Amino acid sequence: xxxxxxxxxxxxxxxxxxxxxxxxxxxxxxxxxxxxxxxxxxxxxxxxxxxxxxxxxxxxxxxxxxxxxxxxxxxxxxxxxxxxxxxxxxxxxxxxxxxxxxxxxxxxxxxxxxxxxxxxxxxxxxxxxxxxxxxxxxxxxxxxxxxxxxxxxxxxxxxxxxxxxxxxxxxxxxxxxxxxxxxxxxxxxxxxxxxxxxxxxxxxxxxxxxxxxxxxxxxxxxxxxxxxxxxxxxxxxxxxxxxxxxxxxxxxxxxxxxxxxxxxxxxxxxxxxxxxxxxxxxxxxxxxxxxxxxxxxxxxxxxxxxxxxxxxxxxxxxxxxxxxxxxxxxxxxxxxxxxxxxxxxxxxxxxxxxxxxxxxxxxxxxxxxxxxxxxxxxxxxxxxxxxxxxxxxxxxxxxxxxxxxxxxxxxxxxxxxxxx
Ligand SMILES: NC(=O)c1ccc[n+]([C@@H]2O[C@H](COP(=O)([O-])OP(=O)(O)OC[C@H]3O[C@@H](n4cnc5c(N)ncnc54)[C@H](O)[C@@H]3O)[C@@H](O)[C@H]2O)c1
Numbered sequence: 001x002x003x004x005x006x007x008x009x010x011x012x013x014x015x016x017x018x019x020x021x022x023x024x025x026x027x028x029x030x031x032x033x034x035x036x037x038x039x040x041x042x043x044x045x046x047x048x049x050x051x052x053x054x055x056x057x058x059x060x061x062x063x064x065x066x067x068x069x070x071x072x073x074x075x076x077x078x079x080x081x082x083x084x085x086x087x088x089x090x091x092x093x094x095x096x097x098x099x100x101x102x103x104x105x106x107x108x109x110x111x112x113x114x115x116x117x118x119x120x121x122x123x124x125x126x127x128x129x130x131x132x133x134x135x136x137x138x139x140x141x142x143x144x145x146x147x148x149x150x151x152x153x154x155x156x157x158x159x160x161x162x163x164x165x166x167x168x169x170x171x172x173x174x175x176x177x178x179x180x181x182x183x184x185x186x187x188x189x190x191x192x193x194x195x196x197x198x199x200x201x202x203x204x205x206x207x208x209x210x211x212x213x214x215x216x217x218x219x220x221x222x223x224x225x226x227x228x229x230x231x232x233x234x235x236x237x238x239x240x241x242x243x244x245x246x247x248x249x250x251x252x253x254x255x256x257x258x259x260x261x262x263x264x265x266x267x268x269x270x271x272x273x274x275x276x277x278x279x280x281x282x283x284x285x286x287x288x289x290x291x292x293x294x295x296x297x298x299x300x301x302x303x304x305x306x307x308x309x310x311x312x313x314x315x316x317x318x319x320x321x322x323x324x325x326x327x328x329x330x331x332x333x334x335x336x337x338x339x340x341x342x343x344x345x346x347x348x349x350x351x352x353x354x355x356x357x358x359x360x361x362x363x364x365x366x367x368x369x370x371x372x373x374x375x376x377x378x379x380x381x382x383x384x385x386x387x388x389x390x391x392x393x394x395x396x397x398x399x400x401x402x403x404x405x406x407x408x409x410x411x412x413x414x415x416x417x418x419x420x
Contacts, residue, residue, distance in 0.1 A: 001025070004078040006102050007085035008035050008068060010046065010260070010323065011119055011154045014053065014161040015082060018190040020060035027067055027074040039068035047322035047349045049372075052162045075109035080186055084119040084154070089264045093271050094123050100134060107138025115148040115182050121207050121261065123268040127151045127173065127200035148179035151200045152187065153207035158259070158321035169193030173203020208272075211265035212282050217251045218262075219285030222292055225253035225418030235418030236400055253418050255368055255398025256292040256328025258317025263289070263326045292417070293331035296366065296398045299415050300336065303394055304364050310336050311362040311390075313355075313377075314369020314399075315347035322349035328398075329368035336366075348373050359389040370399035378402045383410040 001024050005016040008030040020026040030036055038045040042061035044054045060066040075081055083106065085098040099120060106116065118131055131151070132143050143149045151173035156164040170191055174180030180197035187195050198206070221239070228235035239250045257263055266286050270279050300310060317327035324330060329345070336343045346358035348371060359365065365386065367374065376382045378401050387393050387410065395402055397416035407414040 001080070002027070002078045003080045003082065004029055004075045004106075005082045005084060006030075006072075006075075006106060007083060007098075007120070008032070008039065008045075009084065009086065010158055010161060011156060012082070012084035013039070013044065013046070013057065014050075014156065014165050015084060015119065015154075015190075016066055017053070017056045017060050018162070018165060019080075020063075020066035021056060022189045024065070024080075024189070026060075026065060027069050027078070029069055029072060029074060031070065033070065036068040036070055039066070048158055048316070049320040049349075050159065050161050056162065072105040072109050075106055075114075076111055078111070079114050081106055081110070081114060081116045082119055083116065086260060087120045087122060087264075087268070088260070089267045089271075092267065092274070094126070094268055096126070096130060099126075100130065103131060103134040104138050107135045110135065110139040110141065110147055112141060112146050113148075115150070115179065115186065117150045117152045117183055117186075119152055119154050121153055121211075121265055121268065122151065122204050123272040124201055124204040124208060125272055127175075127204060132175065144176040144179065148182050149175040149200075150179050150183040151203045152183060153203060155207075155210075157261070158318060158323050166190065167192050170195055171203045171206045172197045173200035174198070175200060204272075205269075208265050208269035211262050212269050214251075215257060215262050215266045215289060216282060216285040217249075218253070218257055219288040221251040221253040222288050224250070226295070229418050229420040232420040234420065252400070254292065254400070255296045255332065255417060257289040258325065258327040258329075259323060260325045292398075293328040294335065296328075296332055296368075296396065296417065297335045297339070299396050299417070300341075300364055300366060301339065303396065303413065303415055304341070307340055307342075308363035308391070309342040309344060309361055310364045310366060311358045312336070312343060312345040312366045312368050313347075313358070313374055314367065314371055315345055315350040315352060316369050316371070319370045320349070320372055322347075324350055327369075332366060332368055332398075347371070356389060359386060361389075361391045363390070363392040364394045364396060365390065367395065367397045367399055367401050370401045374401060378406075380406065380410065383407060383412065387411065 003024045008028045016028040042058040044057040225235040344358045393412040
């Protein structure tokens, strides 16, 4: 059986590799020449820490089960076609240019009897209003009669791609009963978790709502962090104790929420309902989370009066990843530059300055991403090292990586989100 995976990113590569490992003949299709070349050499093209990915890509490419291509004609004899291209926002509305272009090419090369599964995250009603019509127009076939159609959104997160793909349950939004049945037995080959079949619209709602839920929970934690800080409390200590009360699950606050999922999925959901209702809670939560990088910048400004060099540690939106999409760290660096600071950033997974060059002569260290590699900087030895490099020992901690008491013992001025 042949599988084509269209869009070889954080979602597409692990999915392609897992189906290849399960014995399918897999062709990954992308418009990015460099990615296609790397994968064909057996190289995993992303830079973050992704347990198991490098070895798996190398193994399945070597075994001849996975190859990558720029050519959509590969879809002509595919039994299963998965679409996992990016679905970003443009302002308040989804930018479906990547999705439409991929679907047009798939539609032109679709064979009767194959199953198309869209794994990208979609605003509710997109399957009905865009995906199905584009595929039907380009293929001249009818969904449900001539080909099968489902929406099976991904739940993975950078840093845990393989584990989560294999172990997390999935929702299958099926156009008709047979599409759902086919998709379920197909996904069973790689997914150990539950495979719940529902309608296409319900699947779109589940995915966007589960990420919006998280956005709202983080916004609550962020607002409480500001409350605790202003009242002289420590939000991390408070959170631990709040969560001892049954049915409480307060999240971790921080310098903002980034990536290609949470920030835009709330907006995807809101965009789908805008003509009837303007959601209040979820858009307010989005604003709180978008405000956190600015809040951190204000903390820097409040503690660095005479300008100078500020070193930002971390550019990726989440720890141990190279993904900088919608990263709060980028907002922080740009805003600091705009305010006249000399800014130097270091991230072990993103092209940037080395740690020493970044910290040398700086008057403030801003911790924007809590990469595991940064943990050693928070030890006594690490703090000693940092202090030697810096011109003034000031730490502004956006991710609760450093311990205030130890920092102060080591002669640092310490400020942290949520720590009054
Ligand atoms: N990143 C995540 O952790 C994650 C998790 C769950 C869901 N998702 C969703 O999955 C989708 C993909 O996300 P991603 O992070 O993998 O994106 P990505 O940007 O890493 O990968 C998308 C890939 O699609 C390719 N592409 C774009 N247009 C194309 C076309 N017309 N034909 C072929 N390839 C094309 C791009 O070159 C890129 O390699 C999004 O809708 C996202 O919301 C992402």
